[in-house]
Amino acid sequence: MRAGVIVFPGSNCDRDLAKGFAQAGADVTMIWHKETSLPDGLDVIGIPGGFSFGDYLRCGAIAAQSPVSQAIVKHANAGGYVIGICNGFQVLTETGLLPGALMRNAGLKFVCRDVGLRVGTSDSAFTSGYSKDQELTLPVAHHDGNYIVSADLLQELDDADRVAFRYLDNPNGSCGDVAGVLSENRRVLGLMPHPERAIDTQHGGDDGAGLFTSLCAVMENA
Amino acid sequence: MKARVHVMLKAGVLDPQGEAVRHALGALGFEGVTGVRQGKVIELELAEIDADAARATVTKMCEKLLANTVIESYTVEIS
Numbered sequence: 001m002r003a004g005v006i007v008f009p010g011s012n013c014d015r016d017l018a019k020g021f022a023q024a025g026a027d028v029t030m031i032w033h034k035e036t037s038l039p040d041g042l043d044v045i046g047i048p049g050g051f052s053f054g055d056y057l058r059c060g061a062i063a064a065q066s067p068v069s070q071a072i073v074k075h076a077n078a079g080g081y082v083i084g085i086c087n088g089f090q091v092l093t094e095t096g097l098l099p100g101a102l103m104r105n106a107g108l109k110f111v112c113r114d115v116g117l118r119v120g121t122s123d124s125a126f127t128s129g130y131s132k133d134q135e136l137t138l139p140v141a142h143h144d145g146n147y148i149v150s151a152d153l154l155q156e157l158d159d160a161d162r163v164a165f166r167y168l169d170n171p172n173g174s175c176g177d178v179a180g181v182l183s184e185n186r187r188v189l190g191l192m193p194h195p196e197r198a199i200d201t202q203h204g205g206d207d208g209a210g211l212f213t214s215l216c217a218v219m220e221n222a
Numbered sequence: 223m224k225a226r227v228h229v230m231l232k233a234g235v236l237d238p239q240g241e242a243v244r245h246a247l248g249a250l251g252f253e254g255v256t257g258v259r260q261g262k263v264i265e266l267e268l269a270e271i272d273a274d275a276a277r278a279t280v281t282k283m284c285e286k287l288l289a290n291t292v293i294e295s296y297t298v299e300i301s
Binding site: 057058061065093094099100101103104105106107108146148173 | 235236238239242286287288290292293
């Protein structure tokens with residue numbers, strides 16, 4: 001598998017994400033945000049967590065207009081795989097590749113702790129290594145993770161089996177306890193929790209490793 | 223020309239920051255504040271001299287960047 005990790009000014013989980021991909025066996029290329037095209041032959045693009053452009057205007061809003069973001073949208077529209085974690089999820093909603101928006105946490109506080117999650121679907125390259133309803137523990141660290149969609153759209157996401165992860169105990173007020181959501185073609189995933197910070201039992205658990213290994217397994221068999 | 227853009231959360235979208243401000247006002251003894259909603263004001267200096275053209279351009283800016291129309295609404299004033 002060939003993975004590309006985007007680096008914006010203010011990204012701070014880019015190396016962790018590269019490590020997540022590499023540990024699962026991927027070749028990883030780091031991609032600066034000023035690139036106007038992506039290297040050829042990438043299987044998956046990772047948009048990391050952090051505070052791109054200092055969260056100015058809205059989280060992810062400026063990054064979504066970066067030159068590289070146009071290339072990411074093109075990659076996704078051509079059926080390419082993209083994963084956005086935390087700030088990366090915010091960028092994906094701002095580009096319109098994923099529905100909804102991420103607002104200030106309902107409790108107004110920055111939430112930084114491990115949370116319990118339930119896998120909503122195993123029907124995606126990202127979650128095929130998990131079983132539906134499997135419970136995971138992953139860290140969250142965000143101020144704006146309160147996922148907002150209309151009731152109709154939430155129902156639509158549910159009906160289409162597009163909710164990838166749900167919180168067991170909602171830390172931020174997200175509609176429907178949604179922690180991660182898939183695009184219509186199931187190839188773009190955005191999630192607030194950090195799987196790349198949970199890939200080693202020596203560092204607080206490895207429940208996130210399955211995401212990278214299932215992605216690699218799907219790509220190697222493609 | 224100058225443009226002033228007001229960006230507010232749409233009606234129906236719960237505003238946690240506005241709620242916190244409302245509680246804080248209550249704690250300071252300001253009674254009878256039944257609602258607070260917080261938004262942004264963005265001022266732009268434009269080279270454009272035609273008001274209609276300026277309004278059209280700033281509206282595009284709002285749709286593309288200044289507001290997230292999933293959750294926010296905006297108004298544009300030109301002067």
